[in-house]
Amino acid sequence: MFAKAFRVRASTAIKGSDRRKLRTDVAAAFPNLSAEQLTEFIPNKEELNVIKIYTHKGEAVTVFTINKNPILFEIEKALYPTVYTLWAYPDLLPAFSTWPPVLQKLAGGADLMLPGVVVPSSGFPQVERGTLCAVTLLGNRAPVAVGIATMSTAEMLAAGMKGKGFAVLHTYMDHLWEFGDKSYPPTLAPLVTDPAEKDSAEEEEMEGQEPFISCTADPLQHVDIGDLSLKEQDSYARLVGKEELSENRAAETAEDDNTEVQQETEDSRTPQEQMDELFNQCFFHALKYKVKKSDLPLLTSTFLRSHMFSCCPAGQQLDIKKSSYKKFSKFLQSMQHQKILQVKELNKGVESIVEVDWKHPDIKAFLVPEGFSSASVAQESKSEDREQLYHAPEIIPLYGISAKMLPLFQESGHRKGSILSSSEVRNIIINYVKTNELVDETNKNFVKVNAILCDCLLDKSEQDEITNLKWDDLLSRCLERLQPLHQVTFFGQEPVVRKGNIEPISITIAQRSSNKKVTIIKNLELYGLDPQCVANILQQRVQASATITPTPGTKDRVQVQIQGNQVHHLAKMLLEEYQLPRKYIQGLEKAPKLGRKK
Incomplete structure (x- = not known):
């Protein structure tokens, strides 16, 4: 599900009441957690956010993060733990083991086939079809994947360990894992050591290798090749090829490590x-x-x-x-x-x-x-570095559903406070009109106004007069009556959702004594620009004094003030060098008009 990059739609902090509700939902989903573990799992004072994402296939997923580390994800009101959570609570789900080379396939989006599951001497955990399970690697109890069993334990054994065993949702090394701190799985000893696991562990101790890098067990030791289908035989041939390639790479890595050790004898630090x-x-x-x-x-x-x-x-x-x-x-x-x-x-x-x-x-x-x-x-080179390293933020307008507009969005399953993009609003309105058969039969460019559209979109003075609306008018009225929000994503940071429309960078020309003009620039901080940095660059380019002063009527904001009308230089800097969209800059029309050259 997360084998490819996903798109973040919104990120908001969870309130106290929602935090308690989430703890109740977690307790219902994972009843084997104790009260103390629940409080540790969903703490009262840690930073807890809910993030709405879309997978590469367009699936809507809700992700819960603590200190920006994903701990849970929700699909169709069902909660699933991430590998970060399972490393803290390794016995939260029934676990099935596989060989280390299989992990790369799972991280690439493949499901876990039964021939790739290690059959322990103690037997499998008893699970039913649809049970949420963890996948571990041979010799380590730390889960590396989360999946849903496609058949019960009895059905797996009855099928001769053939076919698909688990539909994998999330793995270590996929994009959901990359969304967190990218930490590595801990090494946890198995509760019951299988002979194969014991041999593997002994060899790892002798060779000083980690269980994730080397695989000493034979992946085919529990399966008879003659019983496999051609497709499964081909999969296993590739699996063995992967193992040989891994062994060769491990040998090459060992040689490189020896060389590095010789080169780094002077510095023993990691x-x-x-x-x-x-x-x-x-x-x-x-x-x-x-x-x-x-x-x-x-x-x-x-x-x-x-x-x-x-x-x-x-x-x-x-x-x-x-x-x-x-x-x-x-x-x-x-x-x-x-x-x-x-x-x-x-x-x-x-x-x-x-x-x-x-x-x-x-x-x-x-x-x-x-x-x-x-x-x-030199100051010039510093200024150039600042210009080159600046990345304009990505700004996406969003819309929140208000109480008055809620009846129009209830059919699509949304609640008061839900956050939508303009395209999502458009699709919901179009589906609403088509579902309720409101398209005018005589002219399909018009939509009939029913009671809900009337209450949500028309003023009191219009309710007795307007019976039809044009599509464009219908959509624009809807967007105007929703709560304006915007999402800002600064380079290398998580998206932030703020209320209202983003204020543009304001450029004004003020008159001072002796008919002198000054250019005043406000709201640079909202776009990740350092006012002092902008002032220094302008001061160098136009050879005029620039100062930083507090912005009147605001808290903790400053404005840049530079002598003369410098709108031309500002336009070149903001539009061409910083690549900011023109719609987010107000006052560019105040540039001085250039006289004719004779």
């Missing part, structure tokens, strides 16, 4: 520890020598790309995913706990550094490493 050290070095270098008090508040994304990246030594590259923190926000949280700086979410979904303790012992003790070749970077 790559993760080295990356952590590099992040700490660039962090303190940037705070001590790059960031000034006047730069605050400073967007965390700007601090990373414009300050820390420029402090990275030549030949090295910062990569947060290779560190122990995995996310830059967690790295900054660690520094905040040490009281080095303070980070706040000044605008929803956009974090900024608001305070730095430059007297902190760690900052005062930091010295630039000897031989550092990139200690200073």
